[in-house]
Amino acid sequence: MHPSLALSNLNKLPFRHKKLATEAVEGNLxxxxxxLEALKTLPQKQHAFVTPVxxxxxxxxxxxxxxxxxQGVAGAERLARRLTQLQxxxxxxxxxLLSSPIPEDAATAVWxxxxxWAQFLDQLYEQLPLMPREEVYISFILASLPLTSHVDKSRAAFxxxxxxxxxxxxRAWVTLFRxxxxxxLQMISFGLNYLTQDAYEDDEETCLWELSDQLGGLxxxxxxxxxxxxxxxxxxxxATPQTVKLADGLVYFLHRIWHSTSFISMLPDAGICSLLVTVCRALSADQSSLAQNLYELVHELLIDGLCSHAFTEKGARSIADSLSAGLLSLLTPPTPYKTxxxxxxxxxxxxxxxxxFPSVLVSLSPVLPTLEPPSDIIIGGAFLKVWNxxxxxxxxxxxxxxxSCRNTIAPLRACHNLKCNQIRKKTEFKQCTGCLVAYYCSKACQREDYRTGAHRHECPKLNEARKGAFYQPVDCDGTDNHTGERLSLKKEDDKFFRALLAAEYARRKVEIxxxxxxxxxENPDEVPCLEFDFSAGAVTVNVYSAPYMNSVTHMGEIKRGYRWPPDGxxxxxxxSAASQGRVWVHLFAVEVGDGGASNVRLLLKPLHTENAALWNGLKIIAARWRCDNSINIADEPQREDVERLVKVCEGIAETHS
Structure with missing residues (x-):
């Protein structure tokens, strides 16, 4: 036993405190x-002399x-006395233990x-709730503070x-929060602040995993x-000063475990982003040092989540909710320097x-006019340029x-039967009830396409693609079979995607x-696959071959390994190859994930045209320039030919399916 724990140390106390301590050790409640009350009048430097008690x-x-x-009733009185004494x-x-320095060996022995006793009382409660369980946990947390809050990290780590x-x-967190x-709530804050100090480590034996295992998972x-x-x-x-103190431990704990991608992936998408916005706005009004420290931590998590974590895996709902909650006001300078x-x-x-996404536009439109343009220029004016x-x-x-919402003209559709491919108003077509994707101008066309065409085989695949418009790839086995989870797409989103795609294609038809x-x-025999990349604001258009797209999937090419060809x-x-120039492969690239390129998905939006005039004309231009070796194709000498062709093809009906 460490000398400082010997009862002889009680002799160093003033007479009154010594007498109380001695009788307390003898069992006088x-x-x-x-x-406990008399310690208030005892100088703090003498508190250590009570440690032997x-x-x-x-x-x-x-x-x-x-x-x-x-013993039951016979031992009830003695049992109550001992439990009261422990409490x-x-x-x-x-x-x-918090009032004055105590030797490490002594503090460890007391802990x-x-x-x-904390373990024993916790287990005892399961058998017989002799004392409020909250008191057991509060005592456990308070009793750990002398070590966990110590400046000596080795002592705090014990x-x-x-x-x-x-x-x-x-268990304490769940019980006390209930x-x-x-x-x-104050005890939870203490516990999370001081008993999770090693949560920065991402190991199965450390804090995050021990907590989650007890609670039932991440x-x-x-x-x-x-x-x-x-x-x-x-x-x-x-936020009131009281709320700030109650949030202290929780915010620090969340910041410590934010590094764990396993944990972040478990955060419910709907709500976490807007909730962090709410917390930031509440903390920003309090100018105390603690509130500002917490604000900077939460703001850092918010920005990091937008840039690199799974805040938006269910489309744009969380972003729209966050914008409504006041996200933009937190993103315009002045902001914490770190972010x-x-x-x-x-x-x-x-x-x-x-x-x-329409929901994001609806949330952004009323907010932007209320914000002042950013006044402080970040990184040489780059922020102001990006903002504009x-x-x-x-x-x-x-x-x-x-x-597009005011446009009352019925959308166009093309007959799915390639032998027909007739383009008329959507209201004049019948929809395939099997896939809900294909449209037919007549029962005869539908019957012919199903019996002699390809629809018998493609119908279930089109239905699968419709159900899982967003596809989150997890693994690839070298075939067309991928495993993963599908993400929903609202009908209003898909409708707006078509409108954006049609407008972008019409505006840039010559460039395309x-x-x-x-x-x-360079690839005279390949079917061109046009990717319209809407994932980062300004739209880029790329043309790829089908073999290249499939090689990306199977070979994991670094440059574009994150773009997975969609179902169908x-x-x-x-x-497209069988249509003789009346069906084009168009892909709509949209970001549905965590703010990074790895979450860009390709949605299939084939373009149907009334005839193959544009396809055939571009083929002829390409063949002519391919034969002329004196021309540098990189200089785009064929632009004038393309411009004339596009002008000639004006008025040809076309629609994205």
């Missing part, structure tokens, strides 16, 4: 209560308690006894290395964190890539969205024609 009263005598339990001793521990500590913290009293931990944050910050109203460079990515790629481009994009697409001529100059791609290429 009234004197123990009195000692703790050590003595926490002697591991659980066998006696178990014996008293077995008061637990309350005494923080006052004694071992505290932990022994409780963290004790097996079972985080499992008990998880109580939701001010005292219980998804349960994520749910608890979100529920806790939402309870503390139900609205973006200015300013990341803001360039947010406004240059993340948010622009979401403006293809973003505003212009939103205004342009918002106006186009309003126009030149690209196709170049493609056919091979069938679309075959239809």
């Amino acid at each position: 009234q004197k123990l209560d009195a000692l 703790l050590y003595a009263l926490l002697e591991p005598d659980s066998a006696i308690i178990q014996e008293l339990l077995e 008061t001793t637990f309350s005494l521990a923080p006052t004694v 071992e006894r505290i932990w022994f 409780p963290l290395q004790t097996p079972g500590v985080r499992a008990m913290l998880a 109580d939701k009293s001010l005292r219980s 998804d349960a931990l994520a749910d608890l964190i979100i529920e806790h944050l939402a309870h503390l910050f139900p609205a973006p109203a200015p 300013r460079k990341e803001l360039l990515l947010v406004f240059d790629r993340v948010l622009p890539g979401k403006t293809v 481009h973003f505003v212009e994009l939103v205004e342009r697409r918002s106006a186009f969205f309003v126009h 024609g030149v690209k196709i001529v170049k493609f056919w100059t 791609f091979s069938e679309a290429v075959a239809r």
Whole structure:
């Protein structure tokens, strides 16, 4: 036993405190209560002399308690006295151990006894709730503070290395949060702040995994964190000093485990982003140092989540909700210095890539006019330039969205029977009930396409592609079979995608024609696959061959390994080849994931034309320039030919299916 834990140290106390301490050790509960009160008048430097009282009263005598339990009524009085003594001793521990320096060996010895009793009382509650379980957990958290809050990291780390500590913290969190009293919430904050200090490590034996295992998995931990944050910050109203203190431990804990992609993937998509916005807005109104520290941490998580984590895997819903909650006001300068460079990515790629979703445009349109242009220039004026481009994009697409909503002209559709391919108003067609994708101008065309065409085989694949418009690839086995989870796409999103694609194609038809001529100059026998990349705001158009697209899938080419051909791609290429120039393979690239290129998905939107005039004309131009070796095709000498061809083909009906 360490010398500082010997009862002889009580002689160093003033007479009154010495008498109370001695009688408390002898088992007098009234004197123990009195000692707890008398410590308020004892100089802090003398508090360490009371440590022997703790050590003595926490002697591991659980066998006696178990014996008293077995005695029933006969042992009830003694049992109650011992449990009351333990509870008061637990309350005494923080006052004694936090007030003055205590040798490490002594602090460790006291902790071992505290932990022994915390485990015992927790298990005892399962058998017989003799004392409120909340009190057991509160005492456990308070008793750990003398070590975990110590500036000496080696001393602070000792409780963290004790097996079972985080499992008990998880049980304490659930129980105390259910109580939701001010005292219980404060204890949770203490526990999360000091008992999760090693959560930066991502190992199966450390904090994150111990907590999640006890709670029932990472998804349960994520749910608890979100529920806790939402309870503390139900609205973006200015946070009170009390709320800031209650959020302290939770925010620091969330920041520590944010590195874990396993955990982040479990965060419910709908709500976490807008919830962080609410927390930021609430904290920003409090100018205290603690509130500002927490604000910077949450703001950092918000920006990091927008740029690199799974905030938007269910389309644009979370972004739209966050914009309504006030996201933009947190993203315009002045902002925390740590996140300013990341803001360039947010406004240059993340948010622009979401403006293809009507819900995002509807949320952005009323907010942008209320914001002042950013005044401080970041990174040599780069931010202001990106901001202006973003505003212009939103205004342009918002106006186009309003126009498309007001357009009452019935959309066009093409007969799915390639022998017909007639283009008329959608209302004049019958839809295939099997796939809900193919349209036919008559029952005869539908019957012919099903019996002698390819629809008998492609119908289930088209239905599968329709159900899983967004596809999250996980693995590839070298064939066309991929495993993963599908992400939903709203009908209004798909309708707007078609409108955007049609407008972009019509506006840039000459430029696209030149690209196709170049493609056919080098690949005369291949079907051109046109990718319209809407994933980062400004639209880029690329032309690829089907073999190249498939090689990307199977070989994992670094340059474009993240773009996976969608369901039905091979069938679309075959239809294009069989159509003799009346069906084009168009792909709509949209970002549906975490703000990075790895979450760009390709949606199949074939273009049907009334005749093959454009296809055949571009083929002829490509053949002519391919034969003329004196021409540098990179100089685009064929542009004038393409311009004349496009003008001749004006008025030919066309539609995206």
